[in-house]
Amino acid sequence: MVQAALRSGAASRRAVFEVFARRLPGARRYGVVAGTGRVLDALERFRFGEEELAFLRDNRVVDDPTLDFLASYRFSGRVYGYREGECYFPGSPIMTVEGTFAEAVLLETLILSIFNHDCAIATAASRMVHAAGERPLIEMGSRRTHEMAALSAARAAYLAGFAATSNLMAGRVYGLPTTGTAAHAFTLLHDSEEQAFEAQLAALGTGTTLLVDTYDVAQAVRTAVELAGPELGAVRLDSGDLTEAAHEVRAQLDALGAHRTRILVTSDLDEHAIAALAAAPVDGYGVGTSLVTGSGSPTAALVYKLVAREDASGVMRPVAKKSVGKPSRGGRKEAFRELDENGTAVAELVLTSGTAPDGARPLQAELVRDGEIVGRESLADARARHRRAFAELPAVAHQLSRGDVALPTVFD
């Protein structure tokens, strides 16, 4: 595309691309914007180095003028977008990229890859956080997804409200709180469960979490409290009927005087399983597979579409294709969240020319100005924003069932 546009001269036309979702996969009630910070970092680094150019040249993927264009590539345009942690709905323009056609079209795969992954994970994570109420959630899914996706998944989960991750690289790279766990292998390694618990307590202290379902749960809990005393930090359950097991273990711990020993549960939990455990005496959840795979919706269905571009006479024109079943709306959009007098969101306004009512909250911020990143913020800020953005949604957003989105998107 770039080669053909360079040749026809259209490559240098000013263009506007928007990132939005036509629908929310999984019939979710809302989406969560995540990945903006990663997009900005990636955009800043996006260059074609000697290795890349040699590959394109040697394999005749593109011609010499295109190679020259790529060799000097540096995004010089503007980017606006929803802030990370914000909620979004079908049609929300979560990112707007303005530049020449050639410089902006090249970013499609980079931008969509990051958003489609990170928004899918953050959206699933937000539902789990709501289902868990005040109880903390630990992200433990690294081994269930691609090794680099795991790092981004931990970041997205934290942004949406998870308390910690078991991914140490995410601790190092993003400063996330980390926490670990002992696996069944650790118990099986030792000649008895008692020896395994002794070894763990000796190394990590009585505040540690002992895994109690390798052999017999009741026996393991007895052994654990005998060895650690009532100061034992927590026990973990990873199999069976977790509701029933949690009640039994709680009763047993209390009978042994270990009233403050917490019960952590894991084992293929998703937001529905977490919600179902609300009445069980559980103190925290570890979530793996369903978190890193977006709990049934591993990609966010976000697209990157040309919505306006310069014509031959230099005038900006809205554009949109007419494909059956995949309509799009031309023109650069401004987005606002309309709130009622109680501060509850009532509509997502996506406007090409109209003006928003007083009090409607503007959703787009400047992120890149003439190629320079100006919209960086901390993950803590994004996390706090998500808490606020979720709290602002109407009660229907809290429903985990498949259904209509929580807010109507109003176009002008």
Place this chain on the structure above:
Amino acid sequence: MVQAALRSGAASRRAVFEVFARRLPGARRYGVVAGTGRVLDALERFRFGEEELAFLRDNRVVDDPTLDFLASYRFSGRVYGYREGECYFPGSPIMTVEGTFAEAVLLETLILSIFNHDCAIATAASRMVHAAGERPLIEMGSRRTHEMAALSAARAAYLAGFAATSNLMAGRVYGLPTTGTAAHAFTLLHDSEEQAFEAQLAALGTGTTLLVDTYDVAQAVRTAVELAGPELGAVRLDSGDLTEAAHEVRAQLDALGAHRTRILVTSDLDEHAIAALAAAPVDGYGVGTSLVTGSGSPTAALVYKLVAREDASGVMRPVAKKSVGKPSRGGRKEAFRELDENGTAVAELVLTSGTAPDGARPLQAELVRDGEIVGRESLADARARHRRAFAELPAVAHQLSRGDVALPTVFD
């Protein structure tokens, strides 16, 4: 775990871990081993550098003896496994890792991340390849998954029989055939569809593929053949009822004399949609979202379990936990595929002590010997192996419906 095991002395016990799936997600008939080559590359590079050690030290994640152990970490054990492209079934030990407990337990997340991703993608890809018959498939899903997972997905798809990828990095890194496409944005960029087609044909020649569903398909096909002549390489359809559209476009192309112009289709295709297009005049498929998300099963449910370890007296002992619903079988396994007199597979034999019948094909190869990689092979070899392994399966393996696995796994 490592810290506690170093302290108890159990860290240096010889241990055997196995990678296997308890079930095939999505009620698939078979799984495809993919990722072995990536595991070997990652294993060779797996070290704890100064940055990683500083993070662990400064945050008091582990104690000093553990930091010393990690600083000098280098896997010195042995690895055996199924060859890439081979098929697998529940219980198949697709990788066996032998070493000290500490050196082997550290590899769990690395090994599982790679296999859980790559096997999920390759398994979905293999089903699509079978559904497509002789028609080529192009992997176009990069923008629907994490940016680094995209690279591995392209590799896994090629291994399973895809013809090419749109991911140029996969071309550079893995030597995959690459091919591109023009998006609707390219047509919308120009002041008319005719100008867009002219620009593309001028830059890429008449052998290119023109996207014909931006406005009106029949008009676009007419314009395309007028401009390119009957030598036009292909047209692409990306919306609507693809069966109906393919028949209409084929008739129109033939009427215009463009008998050799091919029809490529895209638009949320999965193996079922591909199979449904078997009778339509389609010449190739581009697959995105469903390929990179494993077509409903984005992770392969593979686990990494301790199956044997040294006891206090130095004797190797099989071990297995007793958890409800998550049984595992202790002991190091040997695996064979049993074939009938016609060469059709009839069973997966997974043996801890028994001997395999004559003619049963051994499935495990030596991959790492005393820390040195000895089992590398080319992606072309893995791709050829998958073709043979799939051809060997009974006809039930060809069924796309949910159901029983194609081969029973027989344990001794």
